[in-house]
Amino acid sequence: MTVYLVGAGPGDPGLLTRRGGELLASADVVIVDRLVDRRLLEEVPEGATVILAGKHGHDPSASTTQEQINALLLEHGARSEVVVRLKGGDPFVLGRGGEEVLALAAAGIDVEVVPGISSALAVPALAGVPVTHRGVSQAVTIVSGHNGTNGDVDWAALAASGATLVLLMAVAARSGIAAALVEGGLPPGTPVLAVEWGSTPAERRVATTLGALGDVHLEAPAVIVIGAVTDLAGLTSDQPR
Ligand SMILES: C[S@@+](CC[C@H](N)C(=O)[O-])C[C@H]1O[C@@H](n2cnc3c(N)ncnc32)[C@H](O)[C@@H]1O
Structure with missing residues (x-):
């Protein structure tokens, strides 16, 4: 058993x-x-x-x-x-x-x-986003946004880390998280890719910036990728299945 x-x-x-x-x-x-x-x-x-x-x-x-x-x-x-x-x-x-x-x-x-294929890596990959890319980002941090800025995540330290940030469970708290990251030093123009229902027929991709993340329509479940690697999105031809 x-x-x-x-x-x-x-x-x-x-x-x-x-x-x-x-x-x-x-x-x-x-x-x-x-x-x-x-x-x-x-x-x-x-x-x-x-x-x-x-x-x-x-x-x-x-x-x-x-x-x-x-x-x-x-x-x-x-x-x-x-x-x-x-x-x-x-x-x-x-x-x-x-x-x-x-x-x-x-x-x-x-x-x-x-083990399974985590949405944190697979959903960006299917959108053509390598979470690390030589010369752009040498590290990736997967972080829960569930508690927004009220939990024990040090958003300022993450902003300063230079790592690509992959946020799960962050749709509801995205405005506060984006503000904390900007306060921590990330430029408001930092590119962001959010993907709802990745790898399914309902998949929807939203390209935005950190400064505008709180204003775009977004529904859970979504993976939110923050960093310059998201500029590489869209070059591959994966089709949501
Ligand atoms: C409780 S966490 C579980 C994560 C899971 N263990 C993993 O490795 O993917 C649930 C969160 O994962 C993300 N997620 C899971 N599947 C997803 C998908 N197909 N598309 C977008 N986000 C997804 C969302 O952020 C969602 O709120």
């Missing part, structure tokens, strides 16, 4: 790993994150139990809490042979996968992690 934390990738079913696909095809129970593309569930065998257990960042009433998810993992992990916990992107990138491993390990339930 094992619980597998499987990274589902950013959306396009073609971006699920082969190992993830094999496990889905042999699952007895699949516990699915909110952002996981539903097309992936076509891999699940008939008769398997599928539980939709997602968190909605700013709407707790529409959410399954992390405690409830952990309880589901423990319940099914203790009695089913193959339990797949299908998580968006990579389970260990801003996905609370570590907490799920801790809860399962503490209960003595076998747990394995199957």
